[in-house]
Amino acid sequence: MLAAIWAQDKNGLIGKDNKLPWYLPNDLRFFKNTTVGNTLVMGRKTFEGMGSRPLPDRKTIILTKDPAYKAENVQIMHSIDEVVALAKQQTTPVFVAGGAEIFRELLPHFDYLYRTFIDENFSGEVYMPPVDWSQWKLIDKKEGVVDEKNHYKHQFEIYKRI
Structure with a gap:
């Protein structure tokens, strides 16, 4: 199984200066809980960021x-x-954490999309490539808790390719 995992704002922004444009501990926890024990693929810039x-x-x-x-x-x-071949031979999920160019190239190969949608606008320069949502079915959605540490309205979504 090959899956993308990312967080984005209302406009599809995913990065600023090779980092996240926001601080959202709930999303960091979701990312950790989802990817621990699995394989995580990322580009060099994301890794260095x-x-x-x-x-x-x-x-x-x-x-x-x-x-x-x-x-x-x-x-x-x-x-x-190489990434696609690895995902086909592994019995555990392979999660792809970006960046945008890698998402764009792997989009036709993803089986699942794990998206944190943040209901805010931020500034940055890296955007998630367009997703044809007609090819995906929402299979899980949870509202994130807004509190003193998590200042932005957000939700966690999981999509499966139709």
């Missing part, structure tokens, strides 16, 4: 076009085909 270290309790794969790229405690892949 997270401090160039793999997240605990996940097999981390960095997808980069740079054949000389090296990083500790991660696996390096250089093509979308």
Whole structure:
């Protein structure tokens, strides 16, 4: 199973300066709870924006076009085909955490989409590529709790390809 996991604002914004444009602890917890124990794929810029270290309790794969790229405690892949082949042979989910170019290239291959929708507008420069929502069925939706640490209205959605 190959799945995308991301958070976006009302306009589809997903990044600013290789980081998230907001701080939303509920989303970080959702991301962790969803991906722990599984394989996590991300691009080099996303990885470096997270401090160039793999997240605990996940097999981390960095997808980069740079054949000389090296990083500790991660696996390096250089093509979308490698990621798709891995997802087909694994019995556990492979989650893709971005960035936008990787989402765009893998969109036709995703079986599931895990989206945190944040009902706000932020500034940044990286947007989720367009998704043809007619190809997807919403199978789960939970409202996030707004509180003193989570200032923005948000919801967690899971879609399955039709």
